[in-house]
Every structure is written in structure tokens, then in C-alpha cells.
Amino acid sequence: MELFDNLALGLATAASWQNLLFCFAGVMIGTLVGVLPGISPLTTVAMLLPFTFGLPPASALIMLAGIFYGAQYGSSTAAILVNVPGETSSIVTCIDGYQMARQGRAGSALAIAAIASFFAGTVATIVIALLSLPLAAFALKFTAVETVSLIVLGLLGAVVLAHGSPPKAIAMIVVGVLVGLVGVDVNSGVPRMTFGIADINDGISFVPIAIGLFGIAEMIHNLERPQDRNFVGTRISNLLPSRADLRAAFPAIVRGTAVGSILGVLPGGGAALPPFSAYALEKKIAADPSRFGKGAIEGVAAPEAANNAGAQTSFVPMLTLGIPSNPLMALMIGALMIQGIQPGPQVMTKQPELFWGVIASMWIGNLMLIIINLPLIGIWVALLRVPYDFLFPAIVVFCAIGAYSIGNSLFDLWLMLGFGLIGYFFIKIGVEPAPFVLGFVLGPMLEENFRRAMLIASGDALVFLERPISAALLAISALLLAALLFPEIRRKREVLKEE
Amino acid sequence: MPRLDAKELAFGLFLIALALVAFAATRSLAVGSAADMGPGFVPRALAWIILGFGAAFLVTGLLKTPEPFPALAWRPLVMILASIALFAVLFSTLGLIAACVGTVVVAGAATTPVRWLQLVAFGVAIAAFSALLFVKGLGLPFKLW
Numbered sequence: 204m205e206l207f208d209n210l211a212l213g214l215a216t217a218a219s220w221q222n223l224l225f226c227f228a229g230v231m232i233g234t235l236v237g238v239l240p241g242i243s244p245l246t247t248v249a250m251l252l253p254f255t256f257g258l259p260p261a262s263a264l265i266m267l268a269g270i271f272y273g274a275q276y277g278s279s280t281a282a283i284l285v286n287v288p289g290e291t292s293s294i295v296t297c298i299d300g301y302q303m304a305r306q307g308r309a310g311s312a313l314a315i316a317a318i319a320s321f322f323a324g325t326v327a328t329i330v331i332a333l334l335s336l337p338l339a340a341f342a343l344k345f346t347a348v349e350t351v352s353l354i355v356l357g358l359l360g361a362v363v364l365a366h367g368s369p370p371k372a373i374a375m376i377v378v379g380v381l382v383g384l385v386g387v388d389v390n391s392g393v394p395r396m397t398f399g400i401a402d403i404n405d406g407i408s409f410v411p412i413a414i415g416l417f418g419i420a421e422m423i424h425n426l427e428r429p430q431d432r433n434f435v436g437t438r439i440s441n442l443l444p445s446r447a448d449l450r451a452a453f454p455a456i457v458r459g460t461a462v463g464s465i466l467g468v469l470p471g472g473g474a475a476l477p478p479f480s481a482y483a484l485e486k487k488i489a490a491d492p493s494r495f496g497k498g499a500i501e502g503v504a505a506p507e508a509a510n511n512a513g514a515q516t517s518f519v520p521m522l523t524l525g526i527p528s529n530p531l532m533a534l535m536i537g538a539l540m541i542q543g544i545q546p547g548p549q550v551m552t553k554q555p556e557l558f559w560g561v562i563a564s565m566w567i568g569n570l571m572l573i574i575i576n577l578p579l580i581g582i583w584v585a586l587l588r589v590p591y592d593f594l595f596p597a598i599v600v601f602c603a604i605g606a607y608s609i610g611n612s613l614f615d616l617w618l619m620l621g622f623g624l625i626g627y628f629f630i631k632i633g634v635e636p637a638p639f640v641l642g643f644v645l646g647p648m649l650e651e652n653f654r655r656a657m658l659i660a661s662g663d664a665l666v667f668l669e670r671p672i673s674a675a676l677l678a679i680s681a682l683l684l685a686a687l688l689f690p691e692i693r694r695k696r697e698v699l700k701e702e
Numbered sequence: 703m704p705r706l707d708a709k710e711l712a713f714g715l716f717l718i719a720l721a722l723v724a725f726a727a728t729r730s731l732a733v734g735s736a737a738d739m740g741p742g743f744v745p746r747a748l749a750w751i752i753l754g755f756g757a758a759f760l761v762t763g764l765l766k767t768p769e770p771f772p773a774l775a776w777r778p779l780v781m782i783l784a785s786i787a788l789f790a791v792l793f794s795t796l797g798l799i800a801a802c803v804g805t806v807v808v809a810g811a812a813t814t815p816v817r818w819l820q821l822v823a824f825g826v827a828i829a830a831f832s833a834l835l836f837v838k839g840l841g842l843p844f845k846l847w
Binding site (some may be wrong): 254257370371373374377378380381384388390391393395396398419422423424426427592593595596597599600601602603604607608611613616617619620623624627628631632633634650653654657658660661662664 | 709710712713717720724728731732735736737738739740741742745749751756772774777778779782783785786787789790793802805806809810812813821824825832840842843
């Protein structure tokens with residue numbers, strides 16, 4: 204079986220001493236930022252990206268991926284113990300997890316969260332392995348025409364699952380594409396919209412933008428509100444869940460994994476939406492829904508499984524098609540490009556050890572999390588008490604060093620400052636920056652393929668509808684768009700988010 | 703500002719301003735034709751779309767239920783941005799150590815009450831940590847002082 208050969212190759216790559224070390228470093232840093240308030244995995248990956256430059260591509264990606272799913276894990280610890288989600292992915296875990304902690308069952312909740320994450324991670328690894336081969340084979344046949352339609356679908360899909368108003372999100376995508384085009388035009392060699400600034404001839408670099416928009420802007424926003432954390436006074440004892448807990452949680456874990464795996468693959472997927480959907484599903488099918496919100500173990504198990512499965516399967520579109528489904532995946536694309544690798548379906552055939560190594564490392568990383576983190580719970584608990592006032596000046600320094608080192612350029616620091624300001628403006632007027640980032644990353648690819656497609660079709664835009672695959676992709680895009688404008692579905696989406 | 707959705711209005715104005723900047727920046731670029739696009743074709747087209755969105759938000763912002771522009775937290779905004787600017791200036795002139803200390807102190811002043819002594823001590827610690835990690839450990843060619 205080709206699948207097993209591939210997974211074996213991946214395991215061999217991921218289990219080398221160096222990669223194990225980077226995987227370990229990734230999940231540890233990830234758990235750390237997941238536990239700490241006010242610093243997101245996105246900012247962390249952006250900050251550390253420049254320093255992966257000297258690593259082999261597989262090690263770099265393994266570590267950055269580890270930060271991502273490690274953070275989900277740390278975040279749920281914070282959610283259960285202090286009722287403050289480290290990341291959006293564990294907002295739902297707060298509901299029942301914190302109640303369990305207040306009832307003295309913190310240990311059980313933490314253990315179930317860990318087991319659910321590991322189970323989901325294992326299944327998601329297999330899902331990725333199964334889906335990637337056919338998807339990449341399919342995508343290898345794409346010409347410029349299909350690529351354009353695929354990017355359009357990817358961008359619109361991101362809007363459907365994003366928060367906030369769809370028209371604003373679409374406007375932000377277009378803005379992102381425009382800003383992404385700044386720099387020398389590859390076809391004609393003419394600098395575009397650079398205002399004579401030589402530093403942006405090769406395009407505006409992505410890392411300072413991401414750190415500014417997400418890290419700096421969110422920090423300023425965080426500082427507006429007082430940060431209070433209600434720590435549960437009870438000591439955490441008995442990290443082994445009871446048999447009854449396990450029996451109640453297991454079906455919920457399976458359902459959560461299924462929900463997460465499916466939602467994660469979709470464009471716009473990731474770790475944010477799956478837990479909400481999984482929680483809603485558990486509540487709907489439960490014999491006694493009133494238990495939810497009062498410490499129901501299913502309310503911890505299902506969302507935790509879903510966010511981990513979603514976090515992992517969201518790598519599928521990025522790795523196989525080169526289309527990021529969320530800003531974090533956009534950063535991963537950035538990491539690949541720094542390494543000189545053009546993301547897309549050819550990565551799997553040209554660099555199989557990178558591709559399968561990253562996938563296998565996710566499973567190993569999840570195993571590390573469950574083995575290492577439960578005994579280390581005391582350390583994470585201590586870190587939960589670190590006040591934000593102490594953290595954020597240090598984060599500013601590391602953000603600045605990270606932004607500078609990506610190109611050893613002072614200009615990037617000013618860029619980060621500028622985008623920090625713009626990002627704060629966006630937060631204030633209630634506009635999400637994520638669609639901007641996706642548009643920015645995909646913009647150059649979109650334009651290049653669009654121009655090539657139109658050249659081949661001698662200016663006839665109907666070519667996008669004449670090719671069957673392209674037409675199908677655009678039809679799905681149109682359906683998504685219709686769904687967005689259709690109030691019924693929109694309302695349902697809002698309800699899902701509020702729950 | 704009564705009777706208008708200030709947030710939506712602000713976004714509309716932002717988009718319009720951006721579109722105008724894009725038009726100005728691409729005015730000397732060849733547009734070409736649909737079959738053979740010049741470097742200016744796609745940016746121009748995008749600028750038109752952005753202008754359209756901007757105008758639409760401007761109109762809906764005027765018609766929607768009134769919502770005031772949210773209050774800004776000036777202190778964190780100014781202090782954090784100033785601390786980054788300070789980092790950029792100090793890093794290129796006095797080196798990493800000074801930049802770290804200066805940035806921590808200025809950024810730390812974003813919350814009140816400001817404990818200056820504590821911040822300076824924390825800044826020195828961050829500077830030492832950064833010097834060890836980035837210059838010693840990762841071998842980055844930073845000027846220390």
C-alpha cells in the first residue's frame with residue numbers, strides 16, 4: 204500500500220533526533236503561548252518564522268505546526284482552570300470545563316481534554332494521509348484557468364466561515380489582493396505601487412504585516428480591558444478520569460473528531476469553528492441537555508476533539524493545493540517560501556519526506572503532548588498566574604526582533620508599526636483582518652494565473668465557465684455567495700457562533 | 703456625529719482613500735487589453751472594486767441605525783507604537799541592549815500605575831535574555847551596543 208509506505212517515510216523523517224527535538228520545542232512553545240494570555244499562536248509563529256530560516260524545511264515546518272496544535276492544548280488548560288480561553292478555539296471548553304473544575308473535577312477535565320485531543324489527532328493524521336494523495340493528483344492537472352477558480356473558491360470559503368459581516372470580509376479580501384500586488388510585476392519587470400521605496404520592490408514582506416495586524420493590534424486592544432483571571436482554588440488531584448467519565452466521553456470524542464475533521468478541510472476552516480459546531484451537536488443529541496453548562500463531560504470532550512481534528516486537517520488544502528484556509532496556514536506558506544519551496548500539489552511528489560514528515564510529526568507531537576503535559580500540569584498552572592502587565596512589554600521586544608530579522612531591515616519594523624495601527628483601526632470598526640491576510644498571500648498567484656488564463660483564451664473571460672472543473676469550482680463559489688446573502692443561513696451561522 | 707453608523711462610515715472612507723491612492727500609484731502603468739494585460743490592469747480593476755465597496759459602505763453607514771465611533775484607548779495605542787518606533791531608532795544607533803531596555807520601559811508605561819524601577823529591571827533582564835538567545839544562541843548579526 205502506497206499509503207503505508209508514505210506514512211512510514213513520514214515517521215522515519217519525523218522520528219529523526221533533530222526533528223523530534225524541533226517537534227518537542229514546537230509543542231512546548233505552543234502550550235506555553237496557549238496558556239499565557241494575550242499571545243496567540245499566530246503571533247508566535249510569525250515571530251519565530253524568521254529564525255527557522257537556517258533549519259531544513261521539514262524541521263522548520265514541524266516546529267511551526269507543533270506551535271499551532273500545542274497552543275490549542277495549552278489554551279484548553281487555561282479554559283478549564285481559569286475560565287479564560289487562551290485562544291478562540293477553546294471558548295466552548297470554558298463552559299463545561301470550568302464548571303467541572305469548580306466541582307473539583309479539574310483533573311478529570313484536563314485528562315479527558317488530553318485524551319480527546321490525542322484521539323482526534325490520530326484520526327486526523329489518517330484523514331490527511333488519505334485525502335492528500337487524490338487531492339494533489341487532481342490538482343496537478345490544473346491549468347491557470349482552474350487555479351484561478353480554485354483561489355476564488357478558497358477566498359470566498361474563508362469568508363463564509365469567518366466572523367463578522369460578509370460584505371466587509373469580501374472587501375478586505377480585495378484590499379489584501381491589491382496590497383499583495385505591490386512590488387515589481389513579474390511579467391513586465393515594472394515596479395508597481397512602490398512609491399519609489401526600494402525595500403518593497405520584491406513585495407511587502409508578510410511577517411511584519413502579520414505581526415502588526417494580529418500581534419501588535421491585539422495587544423493594544425487587550426490593554427484596553429482589565430485582565431482578570433478567576434483562578435480555581437482547588438488543587439488538581441486525580442489526573443485519571445473515572446471509568447464512568449471515560450464511557451460518557453468516548454462517543455462524544457468520536458463525534459467531535461468527525462465534525463472537526465470535516466470542517467477543518469473546508470476553506471476557511473481551522474480550529475475556531477469546529478468546537479462550536481461539535482458542542483451544539485452534543486447538546487442537541489443529549490438525553491438531558493440541561494446538564495450542559497453545569498459540568499457535562501461531553502461538553503469538554505467533543506469540542507476538544509473537534510478543535511484538534513480541525514487544526515490538523517486544515518493543513519490539507521495548504522499542503523496539497525497551496526491554498527491557505529486561515530491566516531496561520533498563510534504563515535506556513537510563508538515559511539515554505541522562505542525555504543525556497545513553492546507551495547502546491549508538486550510539494551508532495553518533489554519533497555515527499557517534507558510532506559509526510561510534517562504529517563507524521565503531528566501524530567508524534569500529539570503523543571508528546573499527552574505524555575509530557577499531564578505531568579507538567581503544575582508548571583502550566585504556575586504560568587497561568589503570570590500577569591499580562593508583565594508579559595506584553597516582552598512580547599513587543601520579541602515581535603520587533605522577529606520582524607527585523609526576517610530581512611534584516613529596519614523598514615520592516617516601521618511596516619509592523621504601521622500595520623499595528625491599521626489593525627487596531629480594523630478592530631475598532633469591527634472588521635476582521637483574516638480575509639485581508641488570505642487575499643494578500645494569494646493575490647500574486649491569483650493575478651499571475653488570471654493573466655495567463657486570459658492570454659491563452661485571448662481575452663475571453665468565458666473560458667472560466669467552459670472548462671468543466673473550473674465551472675464546477677465557480678458554481679460552488681456562487682452557491683457560497685448565495686448562502687451568505689441568504690438571511691436564513693446567515694442567522695443560523697450567527698446562532699452557532701453565539702452558542 | 704448623530705444619526706449614522708460611524709464604524710461603517712469609517713470603513714467606507716478608508717476604502718475610498720485606499721482606492722484613490724491606488725489610482726494615483728498606478729496612473730503611469732500600462733493597462734493593456736483583456737487578452738494582453740499590462741502591469742496596471744489588475745491593480746486598476748481592484749481599485750475600482752474597492753472604490754465600489756467604499757461607496758456602498760459610505761451609503762449604508764449613513765442609512766443604518768446610528769452607532770457612535772468607539773472610544774479609543776489612547777495610552778496603550780501611543781505607548782505601544784512609540785515603543786516600536788523607539789526600538790527601530792535605538793536598534794540602529796545604540797544597539798540591541800539599549801533598544802530592549804527602552805522598548806520595555808516605554809511599552810510598560812502603557813498601563814497604569816507605571817512602576818519605573820521594576821520596568822527598568824525587567825528591561826535589563828529581557829535585554830540579557832535576547833542577547834543570549836539571539837546573538838549567542840542563534841548567532842544573529844546584531845549590534846549589541
